[in-house]
Amino acid sequence: MSVHPTSPHFKANAHKAMGDAQLQKALGNLRQGFPARRAAAMAQLPEFDALRDSARDIKNHTLAHLDLYLEAYVAKVEEAGGHVHFCRDAAEANRTVIELCKKLGAKTVTKGKSMISEEMGLNDALSAAGVTPVETDLGEYIIQLRGEMPSHIIGPAIHLNKDQIEGDFRRVHTHLAKDRDLSQPVDLLTEARGVLRDKFLAADVGITGANFLIAETGTSIIVTNEGNGDLTQTLPKAHIVLASLEKLVPTLEDASQLLRVLARSATGQDMSVYTTLSTGPRRPGDVDGPGEYHVVLLDNGRSSMVGTEFEDMLRCIRCGACMNHCPVYHAVGGHAYGWVYPGPMGSVLTPNLIGVDKAGHLPNASTFCGRCESVCPVRIPLPKLMRHWREREFERHLAPATQRGGMAAWAFFAKRPTLYRLATRLGMKALALAARGRGKFAKLPLAKGWTDYRDMPAPQGETFQQQWKKARGSSRMS
Amino acid sequence: MTSAPPKPVVGLFATCLVDLMRPSIGFAAAKLIEESGCEVVVPPQTCCGQPAFNGGDRATARELALQVIDAFSGCDYIVAPSGSCGGMMARHYPELFAGEPVLARRAQAFADKTYELMSFLVDVRGVTRVGARHVGRVTYHDSCSGLRELGVQSQPRQLLQSMEGLELVEMADSDTCCGFGGAFAVKYGEISDSIVSKKAENISASGAPMLLAGDLGCLMNMAGKLSRQGKSIEVRHVAEVLAGMTGDPPICAPDKTGAQP
Numbered sequence: 001m002s003v004h005p006t007s008p009h010f011k012a013n014a015h016k017a018m019g020d021a022q023l024q025k026a027l028g029n030l031r032q033g034f035p036a037r038r039a040a041a042m043a044q045l046p047e048f049d050a051l052r053d054s055a056r057d058i059k060n061h062t063l064a065h066l067d068l069y070l071e072a073y074v075a076k077v078e079e080a081g082g083h084v085h086f087c088r089d090a091a092e093a094n095r096t097v098i099e100l101c102k103k104l105g106a107k108t109v110t111k112g113k114s115m116i117s118e119e120m121g122l123n124d125a126l127s128a129a130g131v132t133p134v135e136t137d138l139g140e141y142i143i144q145l146r147g148e149m150p151s152h153i154i155g156p157a158i159h160l161n162k163d164q165i166e167g168d169f170r171r172v173h174t175h176l177a178k179d180r181d182l183s184q185p186v187d188l189l190t191e192a193r194g195v196l197r198d199k200f201l202a203a204d205v206g207i208t209g210a211n212f213l214i215a216e217t218g219t220s221i222i223v224t225n226e227g228n229g230d231l232t233q234t235l236p237k238a239h240i241v242l243a244s245l246e247k248l249v250p251t252l253e254d255a256s257q258l259l260r261v262l263a264r265s266a267t268g269q270d271m272s273v274y275t276t277l278s279t280g281p282r283r284p285g286d287v288d289g290p291g292e293y294h295v296v297l298l299d300n301g302r303s304s305m306v307g308t309e310f311e312d313m314l315r316c317i318r319c320g321a322c323m324n325h326c327p328v329y330h331a332v333g334g335h336a337y338g339w340v341y342p343g344p345m346g347s348v349l350t351p352n353l354i355g356v357d358k359a360g361h362l363p364n365a366s367t368f369c370g371r372c373e374s375v376c377p378v379r380i381p382l383p384k385l386m387r388h389w390r391e392r393e394f395e396r397h398l399a400p401a402t403q404r405g406g407m408a409a410w411a412f413f414a415k416r417p418t419l420y421r422l423a424t425r426l427g428m429k430a431l432a433l434a435a436r437g438r439g440k441f442a443k444l445p446l447a448k449g450w451t452d453y454r455d456m457p458a459p460q461g462e463t464f465q466q467q468w469k470k471a472r473g474s475s476r477m478s
Numbered sequence: 479m480t481s482a483p484p485k486p487v488v489g490l491f492a493t494c495l496v497d498l499m500r501p502s503i504g505f506a507a508a509k510l511i512e513e514s515g516c517e518v519v520v521p522p523q524t525c526c527g528q529p530a531f532n533g534g535d536r537a538t539a540r541e542l543a544l545q546v547i548d549a550f551s552g553c554d555y556i557v558a559p560s561g562s563c564g565g566m567m568a569r570h571y572p573e574l575f576a577g578e579p580v581l582a583r584r585a586q587a588f589a590d591k592t593y594e595l596m597s598f599l600v601d602v603r604g605v606t607r608v609g610a611r612h613v614g615r616v617t618y619h620d621s622c623s624g625l626r627e628l629g630v631q632s633q634p635r636q637l638l639q640s641m642e643g644l645e646l647v648e649m650a651d652s653d654t655c656c657g658f659g660g661a662f663a664v665k666y667g668e669i670s671d672s673i674v675s676k677k678a679e680n681i682s683a684s685g686a687p688m689l690l691a692g693d694l695g696c697l698m699n700m701a702g703k704l705s706r707q708g709k710s711i712e713v714r715h716v717a718e719v720l721a722g723m724t725g726d727p728p729i730c731a732p733d734k735t736g737a738q739p
Contacts, residue, residue: 011666018672327655331672365666367659367673368532369622387532394534403665407530411538414494414524415545421522428498437733440705449667454674454702457499457730464492464501468508468520 003121003149005354007338010361014332023333026159030152034324037268038375045264055261056379058254059246059315063306069215069248076218080280082293093298094125097207097240100294101131104238106204110196112222112229113137114209115153115318116242116298118340119353122207133207134199136228138192145172151334153341154266154320159333162188196228206232206290210243211262211317212255213295219279220295221255223262223272230276238292239278245302246314258317261377266319301353309388313348315378322372322382328365337362344372348385356389360398363389425466432461488516488598489553491546493563494525495694500729503694506721507559507595514603521549526558528566529660531574540574544581547571547588555602556592559717560693561624564594569627594624595717596692600633607640610722615645617686618716619677619700620653621693634692634716641720649684651676656691658699674703682709688728690716701729 006013017023042048062069074084087093093116101109109126111117111133123133123144135144139157143150145168150156157165166182169191182188208229210220220241222229233239249255263269282289305311323329323343334342339359341349347362356363363386372382393399413420435441435458444451462470488511492504508518527542546567550556558564568589575581599605616638624630631653638646657663657673664670677700681689689704689711691697701713712728727733 011668014666014669018668327657327673328669330676331669365662365669367622367655367657367662367670369655369659370626371622371655374626387534390532390534391536392534394536399534403661407533407535407538411530411535411542414527414530414542415538417522417524417545417549420524424498439727439732440702440730442706447664449664449670450702453667453671453706454699455705455730456702457698459499460501460726462501464497464504465520465523467501468504471505472520 003118003340005339005350005358007350007354007359007362010336010338010365013336013338014365017332017336022161022164023159026161027330027333030155030158030324031330034268034320038265038321038324039268041264041268041270048261048264051257051261052377052379055258055317055377056315058249058257059317059378062249062254063246063311063314066245066248066303066306069250070245073213073215073218073248076216077280077293077295078218080218080293081283082218082280082295084295084297087296087298087300089300090120090298093120093242093296093300094122096296097122097242098125098129098131100238100240101126101129101205104204104292106131106237108132108134108199108203109205109207110134110136110200110203110232110236111140112206112208112224112232113140113156114207114242115150115340116209116244117207118150119244119300120242120298122242134196134203136196136200136232137224138189138226138228141192141196142168145169149335149340151342152320152323153318153343153345159335200231200235203232203236205238205240206234206236207240207242208233210241210247210295212258213243213248214250214252214255215248216251217279219252219277221259221275221277223259223275225267225269225273227274230274233276233278233290234288236290238294239281239290241278241293241295242298243295244298244300246316262317262319265321265375265377305352310348310352310385312380313345313352313385315380316345316349317378318345319377321375321377325371325375327367327369327371344382344386345380348380348382348389351389356392356396357398360389360393363387364393421463421465424463428459428463429461432459434458485515485517486554487552488518488555488557489550490518490520491523491526491550491556491558491563491567491592492520493558493560493694495698496559497523499698500694500715502723502726503559503715503717506715506717506723507557509721509723510595510599510608510717511557513608514599514605516555516603519553521553523549526563526566528563528570531566531570532660536574543567543571543574543585547584550588554591555598556588557595557598558592559595559715560695561594561621561628561630562693562695564592564597565623565627568592568594594628594630594692596624596633596637597628597630600636605637608637608720608722610720611642611644612719612722612724613643614688615647615686616688616690616719617647617649617681617684618652619649619656619681619689619691619696621691621696622655624692625653630692634690637720638690638716644719647684647686649680649686651680656696656700658695660695663699670699671703674699678703678707678709681711686711688712688714688719690714690719692716697729705730
């Protein structure tokens with residue numbers, strides 16, 4: 001793992017994010033935009049829920065026979081003239097990519113959008129090895145200029161506004177006229193296209209991610225809306241695909257099923273603008289295509305999730321619907337999560353990849369509202385998986401002592417109904433008296449996290465069980 | 479003439495929040511259940527175990543689940559005026575005993591007869607209207623667990639709209655979380671506040687002078703925020719209005735005897 005996580009400082013990150021007016025505005029747009037677009041796409045496809053079942057089943061089937069399909073996939077890639085490099089962790093994957101670049105004498109590489117690349121910290125590794133990486137997805141290009149991580153898995157620069165991007169372009173594109181007009185979003189797009197066109201032509205190696213790997217044909221598939229992936233993988237001498245094990249599906253038919261739920265869940269589009277299939281390097285007689293085709297297949301802890309309670313997470317197709325619908329993501333944005341994957345999917349995956357000791361806040365910072373699970377195209381029970389992390393933390397005594405103490409005291413009474421009734425009867429009476437008829441408390445010593453922001457209602461006085469007994473006599477069972 | 483069939487016995491699981499903070503909701507729930515033709519009993523109870531379950535303490539959750547299952551063993555139905563506790567009992571209890579066939583069967587049998595109050599009245603008892611009156615506009619917040627775990631959405635609306643004089647005004651995003659989340663509201667108070675602030679905006683923008691919901695946790699959170707903002711919107715559990723039992727001051731409001739503000 002090359003990217004240094006700030007997940008242990010989630011609360012401080014979140015505090016900063018909530019005080020950032022510009023970020024909050026961007027998050028407001030996301031909160032209104034994405035769910036509405038997904039809902040509109042759903043409304044046009046009554047069989048969407050059945051497609052979700054089918055998508056879940058395809059992924060479960062593949063995971064249950066992962067060894068079989070991996071073997072078949074590798075055989076097909078090699079048959080088409082490509083190479084597959086199995087890499088246990090990020091360091092090994094970075095070494096593999098760098099060695100390939102060195103062998104090809106590469107000075108610059110162009111890159112399509114890849115979350116695996118972010119997970120590997122590939123850009124830093126390449127730069128350190130003297131190879132210049134150039135991101136070609138517009139959002140990734142922008143955050144590369146800023147030295148930032150993506151704040152969203154499908155919209156890496158979704159936290160930024162036009163003015164910030166204009167500032168970055170003026171800072172970096174110093175070869176262009178100072179007085180040029182960049183007042184419209186389309187001006188920024190045109191400028192980026194012009195700058196990137198030269199990079200595409202100059203690149204020695206093109207690196208892309210993969211949305212799916214197809215076992216029956218050895219094909220990798222990427223979906224994009226900008227077409228940058230096609231230029232990235234077609235023009236240079238070699239195409240390197242970065243993918244993690246769980247991108248595998250058995251057949252092209254399976255991939256088309258998953259494509260039907262992917263874009264609709266992500267952006268509300270029926271299909272992304274480009275769906276690009278690559279099978280091996282250029283064949284004799286092909287008009288274009290790379291001379292070499294390599295797949296760097298990253299494990300990075302995923303194979304050890306198979307067969308555990310976290311296996312469900314390996315179904316994820318990275319659509320981003322969970323974060324688009326998450327009230328916590330809407331409040332704090334993606335960077336607060338402190339590593340590569342934000343939102344509910346990140347709250348489950350990140351502890352698997354960097355350790356729950358570092359990422360423990362993430363599965364705890366959830367209201368368990370369940371909206372993520374209700375929109376997930378492959379039906380990952382995200383709240384349940386976050387709860388599993390809380391169980392692991394509890395077993396390993398990772399929660400703060402005060403919290404554990406409070407929980408233990410509460411459990412002691414809750415398990416002893418008679419004692420509980422006595423204690424709560426006295427406690428509620430005392431609290432009601434302390435409220436002196438105001439109906440609320442503006443401050444409570446043990447609930448600062450609550451009363452710093454809102455009033456705490458005062459109890460009515462006598463408990464329900466006490467009043468019921470008075471009114472109806474002791475409870476009678478028939 | 480043969481005698482009427484015996485009324486089903488409903489064990490009212492008040493929930494710990496209602497038991498401790500706002501017993502009037504328990505009485506309103508009991509009234510609605512009785513009016514639907516059932517007998518109500520209140521077995522000794524503490525908590526359904528959800529705080530332990532969501533806090534990662536499965537052993538305590540399991541112990542409390544068994545305590546509840548035992549206490550309510552003689553009931554035909556178990557009903558809670560909460561989708562959150564209802565979801566815990568009806569959806570998660572069986573999970574707690576996975577791999578223990580005898581207990582899992584008991585938990586499943588218990589879960590199968592457990593309902594959230596609104597869904598019990600409409601889906602099980604076939605109630606289509608309530609007799610109480612309420613003059614004025616109200617807005618309704620869908621609490622997450624009831625909505626997504628138990629499908630509580632149309633039932634409370636149907637009953638509210640059956641009331642003479644009541645006008646239901648929908649707020650924007652009524653089905654997004656209010657930011658309560660149990661311990662979350664205290665552990666991540668600042669994030670919880672950001673979420674409930676958006677909810678409070680939507681409540682205020684609806685123009686309704688009264689906010690209703692089916693879960694006291696969410697109600698305390700929203701009432702607490704509205705109160706801190708100085709808003710005079712009345713906040714109550716939906717059962718209080720449906721039962722015509724709005725004599726007690728709303729959540730966070732002072733006594734009628736009126737101690738100083």
